[in-house]
Every structure is written in structure tokens, then in C-alpha cells.
Amino acid sequence: MHLLIPYAASHAKACVALLPGLKLPYLQKLSTCLAAQARDFGDEMSWSPPHERALAGAMGLPVTDGQLPWAALEASKRPELAHLQGAWAFVTLCHWRATTHEVTMRQIPMRDLSAAESDTLLAAMRPFFTQDGITLYPFEAGRWLAHGRVFDGLPSASPDRVLGRNLSPWMPTATQASTLIRLVSEMQMLLYTHPINEAREARGALTVNAIWFSGTGALPDNPPNPASAHPVMTPTLREAALQDDWASWASAWHQIDATQVRQMLDAQTRGESVQLTLCGERHAQSWVSQTPTLKQKIRNIFSAPPIQGTLEQL
Structure with a gap:
């Protein structure tokens, strides 16, 4: 299961102001159960937004800015x-x-x-x-x-x-x-x-x-298999962000946390392999399933950074 969330954050002033007040308990907990991958760095002036780059990479397409086919x-x-x-x-x-x-x-x-x-x-x-x-x-x-x-x-x-x-x-x-x-x-x-x-x-x-x-x-010589599993991309944050409707964006985040993210946390708890990708307007960050060591478990309990800080960095 791979959940890809576009517009998980934005550098728009209205969005930045809302981030500290977001209540995302399931996202917070899930992020401590998964291993963070190398961040996909970009900027807000790239031709291709982070969620499109992340989707292309997950599908096995070449990731060249502005040339995602x-x-x-x-x-x-x-x-x-x-x-x-x-x-x-x-x-x-x-x-x-x-x-x-x-x-x-x-x-x-x-x-x-x-x-x-x-x-x-x-x-x-x-x-x-x-x-x-x-x-x-x-x-x-x-x-x-x-x-x-x-x-x-x-x-x-x-x-x-x-x-x-x-x-x-x-x-x-x-x-x-x-x-x-x-x-x-x-x-x-x-x-x-x-x-x-x-x-x-x-x-x-x-x-x-x-x-x-x-x-x-153009597609590469070995194009992706259409039947292969692709990430599930949730559209509601994107729809609100593109309309500058940040109140609806915050409401949509709470809904996603209570449904799709909670389902992923349940799957992770059952031992299933999951992947979460959060995308802002500049960067994308992915987390994948891992078996944490005792030291990691203790650190996550006592020193896990607030997920809002991660969103601010996207």
C-alpha cells in the first residue's frame, strides 16, 4: 500500500499559519513507525510539481523536470x-x-x-x-x-x-x-x-x-506495466489548495488523517508493507515500512518531532 498526498503543505502564508493548529494524530504516529527515505528536493519554480515527480518515479517513468510523459x-x-x-x-x-x-x-x-x-x-x-x-x-x-x-x-x-x-x-x-x-x-x-x-x-x-x-x-523503451500496482493519490488537498481555500484544505487534512492514514497505520500494525509520500510545492518526502530497533522505539516515544514541522519543510 502506497499513499501519495499532493499539497500536504504549501508555502502560502495562509497555509503556513494553519499548520501549527493541524491535529493529525495518526500521521504523527505512522511517521514514527516508518523509515524516512532521502528527500526529493526541488523548488516552487520547477516545471513538474513534487507529487508528479513522486508518481512518475513510483511508476517507473523517467523523472526529468518538465518531461514527465x-x-x-x-x-x-x-x-x-x-x-x-x-x-x-x-x-x-x-x-x-x-x-x-x-x-x-x-x-x-x-x-x-x-x-x-x-x-x-x-x-x-x-x-x-x-x-x-x-x-x-x-x-x-x-x-x-x-x-x-x-x-x-x-x-x-x-x-x-x-x-x-x-x-x-x-x-x-x-x-x-x-x-x-x-x-x-x-x-x-x-x-x-x-x-x-x-x-x-x-x-x-x-x-x-x-x-x-x-x-x-516519449515513453522509455521499457515502459511501465499498466497492470502493476500504483500509488493511491488522494486529491482533496490539491483541490482545496489550487483554489486557495485553506480552511477546506485543513478540514480535508483532518479527514484524510482519520481515514486513509489511519488505515495505513492499522496495516502497518498488522505487519503489512506500507509507504507514505507527502508532497509540498517544493519537495517530497517518503517513508517506508521498517522493523524498528528498541533504541528507535524509545527515541520515537520520547523525541519524535511534531509532524507539523515536517510539513513546513516540504
Whole structure:
């Protein structure tokens, strides 16, 4: 059993202020029963957030910042696409907000986009991508798979990195990125007067005014086995953190502690092998099952550091 928790902490001021008041008794106890592994160090400006790096590593994927091949992995699961070799990317419809000083990502993915709207926009955009050697395939409403050589070796920023933030530091900068930057501009012009956006404005919905590339890269020669066990990644902290809803984030942490973490502690007590990975916005820390020595047991009882201090360091 491997539980992976994204956004276990954040350096946002509101989150830091809440950390001392978190009551996580089961997490505190579980952390004293497991052996800490080497920390995965990063920073808040990396292309790939810690939880994506941790998930990729646990799945046996190459962990190269900004080149975690999530799109290629999804394509490999589809019989009609699995034979296509090379690099892939996700193309996600989104909404940018422009001000005098910066452009920020306001919404990604579009939360209320219908399948029909997505299919219509896919049909409108596909010829532009084809001209640049990129083939688009439907994946889900508002997000498509893109196949093309341009994505090979191209770092791209995870949507989790850019939501609510100034996009300037996150735009692709690799040599081949000029093609994609031009495509982004062309799609913005196409979307500006598209009938779907006119209808969305009429009903008070955010318009689709941009696209975002992510999950770029190719699978290794020996890709992970889709049937192998993968970590369980709990989404509730991430959802609250990305909305800057820190009260809900704290409530979600208490719920996770009382349910999933408690279940892991019970499994550890029964002698089962467990692994816990906590991820912040910079670093990730994992703990695995161990058989503690008597000295470790005594130290854990009397000198185990508060788990809140560990969260602050993520």
C-alpha cells in the first residue's frame, strides 16, 4: 500500500499559519513507525510539481523536470494509439486573464465545457496543428492528446504549476518552442470570435481563450506495466489548495488523517508493507515500512518531532 498526498503543505502564508493548529494524530504516529527515505528536493519554480515527480518515479517513468510523459502514457493505454511511437503532449483548453502587467492562468481545465463544445473546437483547431506536423486525438472534454516530433525533449509546465499564476516564467523556451508559441497565438485569434465563445458569454460562462501544452515527452523503451500496482493519490488537498481555500484544505487534512492514514497505520500494525509520500510545492518526502530497533522505539516515544514541522519543510 502506497499513499501519495499532493499539497500536504504549501508555502502560502495562509497555509503556513494553519499548520501549527493541524491535529493529525495518526500521521504523527505512522511517521514514527516508518523509515524516512532521502528527500526529493526541488523548488516552487520547477516545471513538474513534487507529487508528479513522486508518481512518475513510483511508476517507473523517467523523472526529468518538465518531461514527465503523461500524455504518452495515456496514449499507450489506447489500442488505437498504442502503435504510435515518439513524443506526445496534452493540449488543454483554458482561460487566460490579461492585465496591464501580466497574463495569468485563471482556469485550467475549463470546468463547465461540454463534450460537444470540445469536439467542435477540436475540429476547428485540428487543421492548424496538422500543418505543423502535430496530430490531435480526442481524450476528454477540453483536453486532447497531441502527437508530434516537436514534443520530443520539450519541457512543459504542469497545469498545477500555472493555475492562478503569471504565465511568463512558464512559457516553453526550448529551441522548438517557437512553433508552439505561434500555434498558441493562432488559436487565441481563432477562439476570439468563435460562436462557442459567443454562446458561453451569453450564458455568463468563462470563454475558452487559450490552450496549454503539458505532459510532454516519449515513453522509455521499457515502459511501465499498466497492470502493476500504483500509488493511491488522494486529491482533496490539491483541490482545496489550487483554489486557495485553506480552511477546506485543513478540514480535508483532518479527514484524510482519520481515514486513509489511519488505515495505513492499522496495516502497518498488522505487519503489512506500507509507504507514505507527502508532497509540498517544493519537495517530497517518503517513508517506508521498517522493523524498528528498541533504541528507535524509545527515541520515537520520547523525541519524535511534531509532524507539523515536517510539513513546513516540504
